[in-house]
Amino acid sequence: MLKRFALTALLLSASAANAADVRNIDLGPQAQVWFVEDHTVPILSFNISLPSGSAHDPRDKPGLAAITAAMMDEGAGNLNAAAFHQALAVKAIQFSARAERDFTVISVSSLAADAGEAMRLLQLALTRPRFDNEPLARVRASIIQSLQQDAAEPSSVASRAFMRDFFNGHPYGHASNGEVASINSVTQGDVRAFAKGHWVKNGIKIAVAGDITQPALTRLLGQTFAPLPGITVAPPRDVGRLGRPGVHVVSMDVPQPTAVFGLPGIMRGDPDFIPGYVANYIMGGGGFSSRLMDEVRTKRGLTYGVSTGLQNYRKASVMIGQVGTRANAINQTLQVVRQTMADFASRGPNQAELDDAKTYLTGSFPLAFASNTGIAAQLGTFQRQGLDVGYVLRRNALIQAVTIDDVRRVARRLFDPARLTVIVAGSPSGGTAAQRPSRPGGPPVVTPPPAGQAPAKPVDKPDRTKPPAPTR
Numbered sequence: 001m002l003k004r005f006a007l008t009a010l011l012l013s014a015s016a017a018n019a020a021d022v023r024n025i026d027l028g029p030q031a032q033v034w035f036v037e038d039h040t041v042p043i044l045s046f047n048i049s050l051p052s053g054s055a056h057d058p059r060d061k062p063g064l065a066a067i068t069a070a071m072m073d074e075g076a077g078n079l080n081a082a083a084f085h086q087a088l089a090v091k092a093i094q095f096s097a098r099a100e101r102d103f104t105v106i107s108v109s110s111l112a113a114d115a116g117e118a119m120r121l122l123q124l125a126l127t128r129p130r131f132d133n134e135p136l137a138r139v140r141a142s143i144i145q146s147l148q149q150d151a152a153e154p155s156s157v158a159s160r161a162f163m164r165d166f167f168n169g170h171p172y173g174h175a176s177n178g179e180v181a182s183i184n185s186v187t188q189g190d191v192r193a194f195a196k197g198h199w200v201k202n203g204i205k206i207a208v209a210g211d212i213t214q215p216a217l218t219r220l221l222g223q224t225f226a227p228l229p230g231i232t233v234a235p236p237r238d239v240g241r242l243g244r245p246g247v248h249v250v251s252m253d254v255p256q257p258t259a260v261f262g263l264p265g266i267m268r269g270d271p272d273f274i275p276g277y278v279a280n281y282i283m284g285g286g287g288f289s290s291r292l293m294d295e296v297r298t299k300r301g302l303t304y305g306v307s308t309g310l311q312n313y314r315k316a317s318v319m320i321g322q323v324g325t326r327a328n329a330i331n332q333t334l335q336v337v338r339q340t341m342a343d344f345a346s347r348g349p350n351q352a353e354l355d356d357a358k359t360y361l362t363g364s365f366p367l368a369f370a371s372n373t374g375i376a377a378q379l380g381t382f383q384r385q386g387l388d389v390g391y392v393l394r395r396n397a398l399i400q401a402v403t404i405d406d407v408r409r410v411a412r413r414l415f416d417p418a419r420l421t422v423i424v425a426g427s428p429s430g431g432t433a434a435q436r437p438s439r440p441g442g443p444p445v446v447t448p449p450p451a452g453q454a455p456a457k458p459v460d461k462p463d464r465t466k467p468p469a470p471t472r
Contacts, residue, residue, distance in 0.1 A: 020290075045373040112210060131191050154425040158260040200229045205383040236313075262321065268385045272409075
């Protein structure tokens, strides 16, 4: 077992070392291309970001970017949807596209020998999409089914309501996969127009890892993306006021309400981001090692899981968290969340917490580079965050340089419970979560539990507390 662990660690270290050798490839000023050459296995992986995320949806068509991205592999040129899927399957090409907030992200992986065919099919999809009615109807039905399922899930309902309230009318606030009515209203012409105006080479970001030389890759990418339109897509508009402090309830008849809560975050280019990233890990990003998990679950048994994370977009950042508990314990749970934040903002971490956070965040970083697909995906994430090509080499040193005073300073800035926006999806009950208006027409607030009331036991839910791999 020890030998196997040592071998795994060695392989991960080697992958991280290869990933550190990231090169820029010049495809002109309109494109950003990063490349890691690795001939260990005959695989080539691409992560491609187009400036066509859901923030570019028309106001009356939320979800248009998502449905357009989902149509990318549903036929192109002389290949209908079935023939396009067959062409991918014959060469075992992995192809997917999804719309995030700012970008549409395309992932393509293939054997190195088949990379030319993979890129030919991608070029066909981007420049000659068919958008036939039958696959459009099928994709629309699939998205609507997902939306209907989400409408019964408190976590999904709370998340959607949180984004809407937190962003106060900005495009970041609408659901990236739209609403049932808006998806139903999307026409073939809408999809064609969106793709024509947003599947472009100006602003494209490409990350590649695998078994190819730099000259060969430069030729392949040039041939693939040269035919794309040279249109410049305007960025999303600036974000105004962030947040709607208070507790806002979306009534649902469920045994366990879910609360989604958040605060304005720290922009990725801010010098305080890395200290904020470390602070968030200590507060709620570190699974069972986090303050919130200790206070809410371990000490009081109020939940099976509570977590926080920093989400960054081109125009905004948000610290967002989530917790679920029984209906008669939601108020106590939120009180503990607020108090834990207030204590952390006041005193910051202790040295052991800081040391543990830095050890985990730096030691687990190589996990993101365990495969060519992982390397390309991680580099693509860094590109979309506006980082430079040398960040991979600097990242762990930046975390190691964070001091306890840095975290204390940023904790005061980041974790102010008075500014907390909270959305509860469910039906708080039992006096513990009685609703009353904070002012006429104002949002509901939650009253304290009766003195001496015992904390609720967590409901029987799967444990989803494993912290995400750190990739910042």
